[in-house]
Amino acid sequence: MKQKLYLWIEDYLFFPNAFQQIIAYLLLPLTFIYMLIILTKRTFAKERDFGIPVISIGNIIVGGSGKTPVAIKLASSYEDVCVILRGYGRASKGLYVISNKGQILEDISVSGDEAMLLAKSLSKATIIVSEDRSKAILKAKELGCKIIFLDDGFSKYNIKKFNILLRPKDEPTNFYCLPSGGYREPKGLYAYADLELKEGRDFNRIITIRKNAKDNKEVSLDKKVLVLTAISKPKRLLEFLPKDTKLLAYPDHHTFIKEEIEEIKEKYKEYQILTTGKDLVKLENFNIKNLYLMHLDIKIEESVDFSLMREYIKSYE
Known part of the structure; x- marks a missing residue:
C-alpha cells in the first residue's frame, strides 16, 4: 500500500491524470505563496566568494535527475577535490567528514546513502555532509581541498558558484511548483544556469x-x-x-x-x-x-x- 501511494504521488507531481490535475489547481494559492518566498530569497541573497572554485550540480525539480552520478563523473577528473552535500536520510546532524582523500571515516548511518556512494566511488576525494554548506566549504579548505562540487547546490543563493543545472529527458507535463507540481523553483530559472545539461541530449x-x-x-x-x-x-x-x-x-x-x-x-x-x-x-x-x-x-x-x-x-x- 505504501509503495502504491509513493508512486501515486510521483505521478501527481510530474505526469498527473485528470483527477490529479484538479488537486494541483486547488493547491495553486499555496504554490503562489511558495514561489513568492523562493523568488524573494533569491532576490535579496548576497553571494559570498570563498576564494575557492565551487561547482554546483543541481536541478529545479523534486528528486533525482542524475546529480550524484554526474558529480562522480566530473569530480573524478580533478585532484584535491571535495564533494559537499546535505546528506539526506542520514541519522546524524551537523557537519561530518565522511571520507578524507579517499579514506572513509564514518558509516552509512552518519553519511546517508548518497554520501556513502560518493565516498566509495571517488577513491581520492573528500566527502563532507552538512546542512550548512558554507561551514562545509570552510572545512574543505582547511583540509587542503582545491575545488569543490556541491551536490544539489543551485538553491544556495548565498554562495558564489558555477551553476550546472540538469534537465530531465522527459519534461514533466505538470510545470507547477510545489505543492501543485514537482518543480522546486520556477521553470524559468533554467536561464540562470551557467551550463545546462539535458539527459538524452548532453548526457x-x-x-x-x-x-x-x-x-x-x-x-x-x-x-x-x-x-x-x-x-x-x-x-x-x-x-x-x-x-x-x-x-x-x-x-x-x-x-x-x-x-x-x-x-x-x-x-x-x-x-x-x-x-x-x-x-x-x-x-x-x-x-x-x-x-x-x-x-x-x-x-x-x-x-x-x-x-x-x-x-x-x-x-x-
Missing part, C-alpha cells in the same frame, strides 16, 4: 548488471526480475529492463530494516533482485544472495562545451 545513462560493486563482469538477466529501490522517480529504471520486470519502490532515502528485507527475501527468492548503487550501500549487509547491482555510468557527449567551467576554475589559480 546519457549507461546501465550494466553486475553481481556486486567490485565485480566489473556483466551478468545476464533471468526471466523473473525485481527492482528493489528507494530512489526518487523509480519508474525511470524500468526503461533499461525487460517489460515484465516488477518494481518494489520505497520513498527516497528509505532506511531498510531487517524485517522487511526478510519478507522480500522469502517472497522473491526465485527472482533476480536488482538495485541501484545508492541502495546497495544500504542493502549489502543483509546477505541477499540473489541481489544484483544496476551499475550506472554517465556518458557525457563530446559536444558539451565545458570551457566556461574550466575558465571559472582557472580564475582561482
Whole structure:
C-alpha cells in the first residue's frame, strides 16, 4: 500500500491524470505563496566568494535527475577535490567528514546513502555532509581541498558558484511548483544556469548488471526480475529492463530494516533482485544472495562545451 501511494504521488507531481490535475489547481494559492518566498530569497541573497572554485550540480525539480552520478563523473577528473552535500536520510546532524582523500571515516548511518556512494566511488576525494554548506566549504579548505562540487547546490543563493543545472529527458507535463507540481523553483530559472545539461541530449545513462560493486563482469538477466529501490522517480529504471520486470519502490532515502528485507527475501527468492548503487550501500549487509547491482555510468557527449567551467576554475589559480 505504501509503495502504491509513493508512486501515486510521483505521478501527481510530474505526469498527473485528470483527477490529479484538479488537486494541483486547488493547491495553486499555496504554490503562489511558495514561489513568492523562493523568488524573494533569491532576490535579496548576497553571494559570498570563498576564494575557492565551487561547482554546483543541481536541478529545479523534486528528486533525482542524475546529480550524484554526474558529480562522480566530473569530480573524478580533478585532484584535491571535495564533494559537499546535505546528506539526506542520514541519522546524524551537523557537519561530518565522511571520507578524507579517499579514506572513509564514518558509516552509512552518519553519511546517508548518497554520501556513502560518493565516498566509495571517488577513491581520492573528500566527502563532507552538512546542512550548512558554507561551514562545509570552510572545512574543505582547511583540509587542503582545491575545488569543490556541491551536490544539489543551485538553491544556495548565498554562495558564489558555477551553476550546472540538469534537465530531465522527459519534461514533466505538470510545470507547477510545489505543492501543485514537482518543480522546486520556477521553470524559468533554467536561464540562470551557467551550463545546462539535458539527459538524452548532453548526457546519457549507461546501465550494466553486475553481481556486486567490485565485480566489473556483466551478468545476464533471468526471466523473473525485481527492482528493489528507494530512489526518487523509480519508474525511470524500468526503461533499461525487460517489460515484465516488477518494481518494489520505497520513498527516497528509505532506511531498510531487517524485517522487511526478510519478507522480500522469502517472497522473491526465485527472482533476480536488482538495485541501484545508492541502495546497495544500504542493502549489502543483509546477505541477499540473489541481489544484483544496476551499475550506472554517465556518458557525457563530446559536444558539451565545458570551457566556461574550466575558465571559472582557472580564475582561482
